[in-house]
Amino acid sequence: MNVTIISIVAIYLVICILIGVWATRRTKSASDFLVAGRSLGMFVMAIAAFTSIQSGFGLLGGAGQTFTGGMGFAAGVLIAAPLGFALTWFLVGKRIWMMGEHGDVFTLGDVVEKRYNSRSVRGWLGLAITLGVIGYLGTQVQAMGVIMHSIFGVSPAVGALIGLGILAFYSVGGGIIASVYTDLFQGVIMIAVSIVIFFFALNVGGGMQNITETLQSSDPLLASPFGNFSLITIACWFLLFSLGAAGQPHFINKFLMIKSAKELRWGAFTAGLAYAITVLLVVSIGLTARTLQIQGRFPEVASADDSLVVFVTAFTPSVISGLVLAGLLAAIMSTGSGFVTLGAASLVRDIPRAFGKEVKNELLWNRIVVFGLLVVSTLFSFYMDTLVALLGVFGWGTFAAAVFPAVVLGLVWKRATKQGAVTSIILGVFLNFTFEILKKYGITILPEGVVVGAISLVISILAFVVVSLMTQPQETAEMEQPPLEVMEG
Template identity: 90%
Template sequence: MNSTIVVIVSIYLLICILIGIWATRKTKSASDFLIAGRSLGMFVMAIAAFTSIQSGFGLLGGAGQTFSAGFGFAAGVLVAAPLGFALTWFLVGKRMWAMGDLGDVFTLGDVVEKRYNSRGVRGWLAFAITLGVIGYLGTQVQAMGVIMHSIFGVSPAVGALIGLGILAFYSVGGGIIASVYTDLFQGVIMIVVSILIFFFALNVGGGMQNITETLQSSDPLLASPFGNFSLISIACWFLLFSLGAAGQPHFINKFLMIKSPKELKWGAFTAGFAYAITVLLVVSIGLTARSLQIQGRFPDLASADDALVVFVTDFTPSVIGGLVLAGLLAAIMSTGSGFVTLGAASLVRDMPRAFGKEVKNELFWNRIVVLGLLVISTLFSFYMDTLVALLGVFGWGTFAAAVFPSVVLGLVWRKATKYGAMASIILGVSLNFLFEILNKYGVHLLPEGVVVGAVSLVISILSFVVVSLLTQPVTSEAGSKVLNVT
């Protein structure tokens, strides 16, 4: 426990609480809770989109994977994600806004029901999103435990619970308003911290040339473009994190929140550029820490996920260390707040409406379900005891397989049908969970290096196209209107 770090992080957490109090006072309806009353401008929306994608999975897990095996994770994931921002803005930005302009559209479930005129698609998508939220939020729980343990000296489990308590405070009260404005605050922290630590880490490692030479002396592959990862793994990650980015519901749902389509201009560049800056933190710490380990100057690690935190606490001044750890908590909590709101909307709004029912007082029940999802996700993360990056790939793959075909392709392809959408959701999500559970118990059905989420995404897309072509196209009037948007 370093007093300077504790003070800096405590101030950060206090500001999050204050934003939560402010957002709670502004949240008066389900529209406020779920889509911020459609009031966001370009900069707030773009930074919120970037922070929702760049999470504890990307920073903590990415640094751990870079420490373990070199550049591969950065090449396959962290470079592909900014490309995903551009694809998403181009494919569905205006179309999603146009759906929201039809009125009473707060969730992706609302979007697909209007697009396909089908409550069945809404129900299956809500089910898939709920499962993905539990899995992906588990990533944030694990990462939060690691950070809080390093800052306050408590066990990772207790640290996770402390962080979740603060997350619950502002998520339950302020909903998506609290989420996007804490995202804005947290995003600025992440950008500033990434720039600072990049130059500091290179200096600690003796410069890029010295770091590269040290890595090559131990294992030449560590300094190669793809590290120790196979080309098939890199290709899978690139597919999953470029196309798959457009299938992340906590990201594309934000297009329903902007006040005008004019706010879309420069959004993709802003979000992608901000994300690219944070890649500097991941790569510089991962490679520098591994270089120091090879030289015998870095402590032994219980897990590769500890590399970033150990470097920050042992090799940086307290002020920089406090800012970095606050930035990590920012990445974790910004994504977590978006997830729980999204999951609550699926359970409170989409599931009941899929069966022809409506929940009275949605605002109240959304707040109750947020608490429940935080508890369930915590239990899931303790069961799926694996590296943060790998657990994050699992959650990301679940979302990509369910959402990319049914929502993104559905909004741009006229021949898409409700049967194709349901087939893609059911098959994609089922395969992702089946393969991951089998892998958990040592049963590996896929060739080594093949990423489960990428396979699930490809099969989901194929099933969507084939089943849609085999069934009679049925497009609602609302869906036709949005398909004409360019």
């Protein structure tokens, strides 16, 4: 209950509310609510893309994984995520933007319906995104509870509800406009905080050499490049955060929001660099906190997820601590606001249109559904009750397996068919949810170290390719090719 920390966080929350009020006044239509009126420039879009990917899962959960197992989690993400940004910009950035230029395209459901000339693909993708949003948003709920508990002394459950109330305030009214501009504000905070805390944490740990020697004295693997994680786990993380990044709908749908193809330049570099800087915070705090624990100087923590918050509140000045906690809330809320808007679009626009129905007054219903998704995601997070990082990998993996083949591969591979797309979407969702639920009840099917999302992504891609090849002769005459031909031209 430090006054300085509370004041800094309170100022941050007030600014988010003010941005929400401003965005609500600017939001006049479904286009504004879902794609910001296609008005974003490169810097705003790139920072919004970075902040939507770097969430409470990446910062809070990543620091916890580094605290527990060393460099493995960061090594699997630090290289893979910036690579994922580059791949996404190169593979589908211009393609998705040009689809938006040639029609009433606000969602990925609109994109796949045009690509495959199929309402069924649209409906299944909308369902997959809705389920993934519930799972991934649950990560943000848990992370928000941890931060609010540390700042205000309330229980994690109450803390989560406080944070969700503020998130609901600006998300319900301002939609994606509120999301991207709070993302811009929050992204700048995250980058600045990461640079400051990196050097501060290394100093608290006695320098990199002392940290390395201390870790080696306890467990030589902790100081190794991959930590005490198995190589198969590192490989799974690398796959998920490189190719899987292109399957994150809260990221790739932002290509529908930019005002010109010229704004794509330097976007991948800007977003990738920003993400890499924030990983410095994860690495420095995770390794330093573990070093202090080995030396007997770190307080006991109930969960590895608490290590980042405990470190900044116990070992940094109040001003720095307040900025870090505000930065964490920024990461959580920026991702959460993007998610609920995305899920609402699927439920209000994509799934009804898959059945040939159009919802009247989409703007009003999007706002109503945003609130409902926040409630459902909160209940889901309390049910799963697992580590933030692990729940985040689940949500990320669900999106990657269900979205990457149908959307990304479908846009770059002419021979892709609607049957292949539907098969990959259903299989991706089914595998992720089945494996995770079985694991929750102690039933393990996959070999030790294999990440569910990664194996689901591989199987989903294979199914997409095989089924597309099998259905190609029948599908060729029916496919709607003009969007691809226009893009290539």
